[in-house]
Amino acid sequence: MTSPQNITVLGATGSIGLSTLDVIARHPDRYRAFALTGYTRLDELGALCITHEPRFAVVPGSAQAEALEHRIKAAGLSTQVLVGEAGLSEVSAHPDVDAVMAAIVGAAGLKPTLAAVEAGKKVLLANKEALVMSGSLFMQAVKTYNAKLLPIDSEHNAIFQCLPVGYEEGLVAKGVRRILLTASGGPFRETSLEVLRDVTPDQACAHPNWSMGRKISVDSATMMNKGLEFIEACWLFNARPDQVEVVVHPQSVIHSLVDYIDGSVLAQLGNPDMRTPIAHALAWPERIESGVSPLDLFAVARLDFQKPDEQRFPCLRLAREAISAGGTAPATLNAANEVAVDAFLNGRARFDEIPQIIEAVLQQETISAVTDLECVMQADRHARDSANVWLERHRR
Numbered sequence: 001m002t003s004p005q006n007i008t009v010l011g012a013t014g015s016i017g018l019s020t021l022d023v024i025a026r027h028p029d030r031y032r033a034f035a036l037t038g039y040t041r042l043d044e045l046g047a048l049c050i051t052h053e054p055r056f057a058v059v060p061g062s063a064q065a066e067a068l069e070h071r072i073k074a075a076g077l078s079t080q081v082l083v084g085e086a087g088l089s090e091v092s093a094h095p096d097v098d099a100v101m102a103a104i105v106g107a108a109g110l111k112p113t114l115a116a117v118e119a120g121k122k123v124l125l126a127n128k129e130a131l132v133m134s135g136s137l138f139m140q141a142v143k144t145y146n147a148k149l150l151p152i153d154s155e156h157n158a159i160f161q162c163l164p165v166g167y168e169e170g171l172v173a174k175g176v177r178r179i180l181l182t183a184s185g186g187p188f189r190e191t192s193l194e195v196l197r198d199v200t201p202d203q204a205c206a207h208p209n210w211s212m213g214r215k216i217s218v219d220s221a222t223m224m225n226k227g228l229e230f231i232e233a234c235w236l237f238n239a240r241p242d243q244v245e246v247v248v249h250p251q252s253v254i255h256s257l258v259d260y261i262d263g264s265v266l267a268q269l270g271n272p273d274m275r276t277p278i279a280h281a282l283a284w285p286e287r288i289e290s291g292v293s294p295l296d297l298f299a300v301a302r303l304d305f306q307k308p309d310e311q312r313f314p315c316l317r318l319a320r321e322a323i324s325a326g327g328t329a330p331a332t333l334n335a336a337n338e339v340a341v342d343a344f345l346n347g348r349a350r351f352d353e354i355p356q357i358i359e360a361v362l363q364q365e366t367i368s369a370v371t372d373l374e375c376v377m378q379a380d381r382h383a384r385d386s387a388n389v390w391l392e393r394h395r396r
Helices: 015-026 044-053 063-074 084-093 108-119 128-144 154-162 212-224 222-235 275-283 314-325 330-344 353-364 372-394
Strands: 005-009 031-037 056-057 080-083 099-102 122-123 147-152 176-183 244-248 253-262 264-267
Touching: 005 015, 005 084, 005 108, 005 176, 015 031, 015 044, 015 099, 031 084, 031 275, 044 063, 044 176, 056 084, 056 176, 063 080, 080 084, 084 108, 099 108, 108 122, 108 128, 108 222, 108 330, 108 372, 122 128, 122 275, 128 222, 128 330, 128 353, 147 154, 147 222, 147 275, 154 176, 154 222, 154 264, 154 275, 176 222, 212 222, 212 330, 212 353, 222 244, 222 314, 222 330, 222 353, 244 253, 314 330, 314 353, 330 353, 353 372
Parallel strands: 005 031, 005 099, 031 056, 056 080, 099 122, 122 147, 176 244
Antiparallel strands: 176 253, 253 264
């Protein structure tokens, strides 16, 4: 009998991390939580360490490390606590690690995810921002270091399941006409534009179908989440922007579709539960039980589809323009969005100002070619500075 695979979970206390640990716990003969990382929910991280007994835990700073070490020692565990970005990269590239769940939200996930790629790991990519920011560099690293990249976003995982083997050679060469990227439309799909001005963070985070963290929930409400996924799909599947089309599907039952030139359209369906793509990627090319209940088509009863309204959701347009512009534009888009969403969640910006901030930063910042990681990080820093300047000028 083979020993369990060692899994590092970056962002263990978030919704994706917790779902990953749920799937791991269902298959103790196959998987073991090797390393867990957390950023703000350190009490939850301590509880997870007691439950899963990882070899390593990673926290942001020395004070948090001291507190976690005390708790671990009191529980009689041997978990070693590491600190900061160096700790994240260490547990991502550790020689004993078989797979890394990259679920840290935002730009902070880029370097540890790249560390896993450069160590040739099986990388389960839930951190779309890493690929959005450094697309060409990231995908080249996957090839150079012979890493295995498996998408975790439900949409990209669905596309992966519907595409033929060898799509890396080009979609057209494999008979693919379009990728149809589904979107729920979020909580404001039918809300009047006048009302959007006064939307509260709690309203924006109340997604009708998915249980997610606050940042990604706001991204879903603005449809920037779909914009980032649009960019991610282009890089993951070697697709041109004109080969990817967003389709609003309110029920979130069809997770995405692939349209072939012979008229066939393949779709992946399932209940809206992230344990499905997580289990698929963990066990690929096998299938394992995930804990997700079977899809009841009689209960679903109907499937609806709409074109996205880019007047209501300008972030979708901005993302498409960024990937078309290329270079550092997607990194600039992502950084401005992170600052704008944080400002909204903390009462420093209105909901309708999120796309205004992003567009202003994209218009102001110079877009340059991406030649190395420092180009990406510099664009990220400049965009954040520009977004914060906008907020200062428009402070209410």
